[in-house]
Amino acid sequence: MADEKQTDELSQAELSCATENLKSEEQKENLESAKSDKNKVDILLKATGDAPIMKKKKWAVDAEKPIGWVMEFVKKYLKLEPEEKLFMYVNQTFAPSPDQIIRNLYECFGTDGKLVLHYCKSQAWG
């Protein structure tokens, strides 16, 4: 996402304060993707079922990070209980294993310059 003024890119250190940086995100979502920023991938997070929606849906994340890291972030962002499980799907069909690198997923499943991920939560496995 093109967002030079205020970086809302995710990084380990910013994870905890990420929720505070979310005030004026609405207009930024309309901006064109930053093509120059090759190390970032745009992901679009969509809620499915009874999972809470996210006010900010579009995020630029480090392409080298695993998908499990995004899942951890969403869990924190949505303030899920520790016993609640989060599942992330591409194409509403396939849940990549948590160690999959986001770049791989983007190259396989990315559309219109972004990677769409559907998430849903469940009380438990099984």
Next chain:
Amino acid sequence: MDIDTITPEDFLASAKHFIEISDKIHDGWRIYEHKNEIHKSYIKKEAFITFKSQNELCLYKIEYVIFYNLSYGVPSFSFNVWNSPGTLLKLEEIRQMCFIQITKEEFYSVITQQEHPIFHRPYFIMHPCHTAQLLKEFKNKSRNIVVTFLGLISPLLRLNLSLEYGL
């Protein structure tokens, strides 16, 4: 009939499609179709994996079976793991091979060793009680319900499902 459940016909159709992809990428899944009682059809994969435990690289044989759970109306996942001398692994050893850190209580509440409904031999079977809830979210959107179902398992076990299944 409860609309949340998957019919055996749906399961079999998805399973066949799953096998088609598997054949294309040589993933080793095979289908065992039961002509008269289609709910007894299942797909199976046997694989060898290596896992490092206590600084020792060990070889294991894993058998994954996805079958149709008639009581719950959903696909179910079962597996067995053997070490190289041929002994079945215990549940605790499997927990340590898990992808994620998971407590005993939680892991034991998800996976239980029980008699397999098709093979009538002991298998580790994942509890099916929450499967329907997840699958209903994707029921009419998913391209393949078996692939979607396997998403439930991939954080728990090293299934190494290829990205091709999602395409």
